[in-house]
Amino acid sequence: MIDVKKDTESALRDAAEVTAELVLNGYVEKWVEGAIFPSEMAFFLAKCMVEGVTTVVESGRQDGYSTEILGDWASRDGRRIISIDLEDDAARAAACRRRLSPWPIELIKGSAYEQFGRWTKRTPDGPVGFLADGPKGWPAISMMAAATTDRVRVVALHNLTIGSGERALFEQIGGKQAFYEHAIVAPGPRWTELRNREMNFASAADAQRSLDVSSLGVLSLDADRRGMFRGLWRPEFGLHQPAAVRTLWNLGLAVASTKLYGLSFRLLGR
Ligand SMILES: C[S@@+](CC[C@H](N)C(=O)[O-])C[C@H]1O[C@@H](n2cnc3c(N)ncnc32)[C@H](O)[C@@H]1O
Helix, strand or coil, X not given: CCCHHHHHHHHHHHHHHHHHHHHHCCCHHHCCCCCCCHHHHHHHHHHHHHCCCCEEEEECXXXXXXXXXXXXXXXXXXXXXXXXXXXXXXXXXXXXXXXXXXXXXXXXXXXXXXXXXXXXXXCCXXXXXXXXXXXXXXXXXXXXXXHCCCCEEEEEECCCCCCCHHHHHHHXXXXXXXXXXXXXXXXXXXXHHHHHHHHHHHHHCCCCCCXXXXXXXXXECCHHHXXXXXXXXXXXXXXXXXXXXXXXXXXXXXXXXXXXXXXXXXXHCC
């Protein structure tokens, strides 16, 4: 009998060797405080490779650390990246755009509450991955759940701290394997080197987040998990329940969906 769990683990281990190599090649020492850690990016991309993802929609790029890694990955196999950010700081945004200019990335300025669903619909045929690192928390989860179509295979959210309800939800849907320390159980040499170099570099840079426990939750969505994620309805969402956000997007009322998030925060504090 085929051991599906073992097959999945070894496919992920092999993919993680490929993506660890990519990140080792120039990105570990470019990490800056606030950015997603190098190993977290390698884990997200490994999951995307296992699921055959051809387009990633990202929200929250700031100085472009995570986005540059996505762009480098995409450039190798004709994949596509769409990256959304508010770009509130014009000088910072311009520097980020210069940094990302060599890579095949569609850079969108605007609120992800408005743009995320619109751009997901515009993705070319093929499996899609989501990476959210601004907005965060429950609003990011409702936004991604609202945007989830049948083609969405991977969903990731940053800053899922231990003890938070958002992290518990990711573990409920994807098991502890939503975090790399539980998913990559027998790491290969490239992954081990990546973790060692990251530890050395980020400790010297006095990193504020834990280097032992990751905070990027990554869900692989089969049909059951996709249905569960898409259909989420929780008090923590307040007024921005995924079904309501999706309905506004489908009616062409994307601007109103941004207002819904603001109204929910003002009325209910969430
Ligand atoms: C922590 S930074 C992202 C860091 C980046 N992912 C990295 O690893 O290098 C968060 C970013 O999210 C953006 N952001 C926050 N809320 C947003 C929203 N509603 N729509 C679009 N971007 C948003 C901010 O402008 C900021 O640039």
